Amino acid sequence: MSETLLIRSRRMVVGDGVREAAAFVRDHRVEAIGDYDLRVDADRTVDLGDLPLLPGLVDSHVHVNEPGRTEWEGFATATRAALAGGVTTICDMPLNSSPVTTTVDALRAKIAAADGQCAVDVAFWGGAVPGNLSDMEGLLDAGVVGFKCFLIDSGIPEFPPLDRDGLRAAMKALAASGAPMAVHAEDPSQVTTPSSASYDAFVTSRPPVAERRAIETVISAAAFSGARAHIVHLSAAECAALISSAKAAGIALSAETCPHYLFFAAEEVPEGHTEFKCCPPIRYAVNREALWRALGDGAIDGVVSDHSPCPPSLKGLPDGDFRTAWGGISSLQLGLSAVWSVARRRGFSLADVSRWMSVFPASLAGLPSKGRIAVGCDADFVAFDPDASWTVRGADLLHKHSLTPYEGRTLTGRVTRVWLGGAEVTPDDPPRGRLLARGGGPLGG
Numbered sequence: 001m002s003e004t005l006l007i008r009s010r011r012m013v014v015g016d017g018v019r020e021a022a023a024f025v026r027d028h029r030v031e032a033i034g035d036y037d038l039r040v041d042a043d044r045t046v047d048l049g050d051l052p053l054l055p056g057l058v059d060s061h062v063h064v065n066e067p068g069r070t071e072w073e074g075f076a077t078a079t080r081a082a083l084a085g086g087v088t089t090i091c092d093m094p095l096n097s098s099p100v101t102t103t104v105d106a107l108r109a110k111i112a113a114a115d116g117q118c119a120v121d122v123a124f125w126g127g128a129v130p131g132n133l134s135d136m137e138g139l140l141d142a143g144v145v146g147f148k149c150f151l152i153d154s155g156i157p158e159f160p161p162l163d164r165d166g167l168r169a170a171m172k173a174l175a176a177s178g179a180p181m182a183v184h185a186e187d188p189s190q191v192t193t194p195s196s197a198s199y200d201a202f203v204t205s206r207p208p209v210a211e212r213r214a215i216e217t218v219i220s221a222a223a224f225s226g227a228r229a230h231i232v233h234l235s236a237a238e239c240a241a242l243i244s245s246a247k248a249a250g251i252a253l254s255a256e257t258c259p260h261y262l263f264f265a266a267e268e269v270p271e272g273h274t275e276f277k278c279c280p281p282i283r284y285a286v287n288r289e290a291l292w293r294a295l296g297d298g299a300i301d302g303v304v305s306d307h308s309p310c311p312p313s314l315k316g317l318p319d320g321d322f323r324t325a326w327g328g329i330s331s332l333q334l335g336l337s338a339v340w341s342v343a344r345r346r347g348f349s350l351a352d353v354s355r356w357m358s359v360f361p362a363s364l365a366g367l368p369s370k371g372r373i374a375v376g377c378d379a380d381f382v383a384f385d386p387d388a389s390w391t392v393r394g395a396d397l398l399h400k401h402s403l404t405p406y407e408g409r410t411l412t413g414r415v416t417r418v419w420l421g422g423a424e425v426t427p428d429d430p431p432r433g434r435l436l437a438r439g440g441g442p443l444g445g
C-alpha cells in the first residue's frame, strides 16, 4: 500500500474547466475529487494555492529510436526530458528504431530495451508496412496502441510506405480492434525535388495539396474499412475543412498538429538552419493562424510533439541544406511551454491546452486512465506556473542532443512539479515509469 496524497489547487484542470479543487490519491489513482477545502486524512498534503494543476501530458507521437539508433535518442534521455516537460506518458513510434516495430519480435526487442529505464509511462505504436498484414493481429494482442504508416517515403528503407490498396487492407485488418491507423499523410505524386537548398524551395516542394490528396486517400480508406484513422502532424491548415466534413459525414477520423507548426512560421526560418526541417514543413504565418482556428473549432483534435531527433551531424550545420538534411524537430521537453506561450495570446485556457495535449492523445492511444484528473484515473499531475518566463538553452534540455529550433526563444509557462502515479518525481530519481498496453494494462508482463 503506497502513501495517500491530498493535493489542493485553486486552479485545477478538472472536467472541461479550471476550478478550485482537491484530489485525494490512494494506490496511485485518484480516489476522490472535492472542493478545495476537502477534509480527508492523508499521509501527505500538498497545497499549491494559486499554482495551476494539470493532468500529466500524454505525448502520443515520440520517436525514441532505441534500440538500433540509440545515438539519436533513447528511452532514458527521452523519458527524463518528457518528465521535465510535464509529459507523464509517451507513445513511441515504430521508427526510427532498428528493428522497426513491424513484428511481435521487434516489439519484444523494444520492450527489452525500454524496460527499467523509463522515467515516465511508455506505450508503443506498431508499424504497418507492405507485407506485414499477418503481423498486425499479433502486435495488437501484444499491446500496441495502434499502427502508424506512411503514404510517402519515410526516409528509412525498412519502413516503406503503403499504397492506396495497402492502406485499405491494413485498415480492414484492424477495424474490429477499434485501434487507430495513424497516417503520415503526404501524397508522393504532389511532392517535387526542391530547386535549391533554401527553405522557401523546400516548402514549395511539399505543398498543401500533397497533404490534401493524401488525406482524401485516408478518408476513403476509413470509409471503406470502418477503421479509425488519425492524421499525424497536420501542417496544411486548408485540410481542416476536409477533415471536418469527413467527421460530419460519420467517418472515424481525427487529426493532430505539433507545437512547431503553431509556434513558428516559414518567414522566420533562417537560411541554413536545418534544425527547423520537418515533413510536412512549417508553412507561412497565414497558415499558422488558420491552424489555430482549426484547433479552436475542433477540426484538429490534439497537439503532440513529433519529437524526432537525430545526431546534429545529419543536419549538415552550420550551413544546412534543406534538400539533404535529415528531417525532424526535437521538442519533447518544450511542448507544453511552447504551446502555452502562443495559446494564451490567442485567448485559449489551460483547459484547452489539456484537452489538446492530455485528453485527446490519451483517448487516441486507448489509455482511459490517462490524460484527465478524474476519479479512477492515474494520479499523474503537473504543477505549471503559467506566468513564468524563461529562455530556452538547448544545452540545459535533457534530450540526448541539444539541437532545437527553440534555442534562444523566450517561453511563457514552466513546469514546476510532477507526480507520476501519485508520487512526486524528478528526472534525477530512479526511473519508475511503466510500460503500458492499449487499454492501460501492463505490457509484456
Ligand SMILES: [Zn+2]
Residues within 6 Å of the ligand: 061, 063, 093, 306, 308
Ligand atoms: Zn513522427
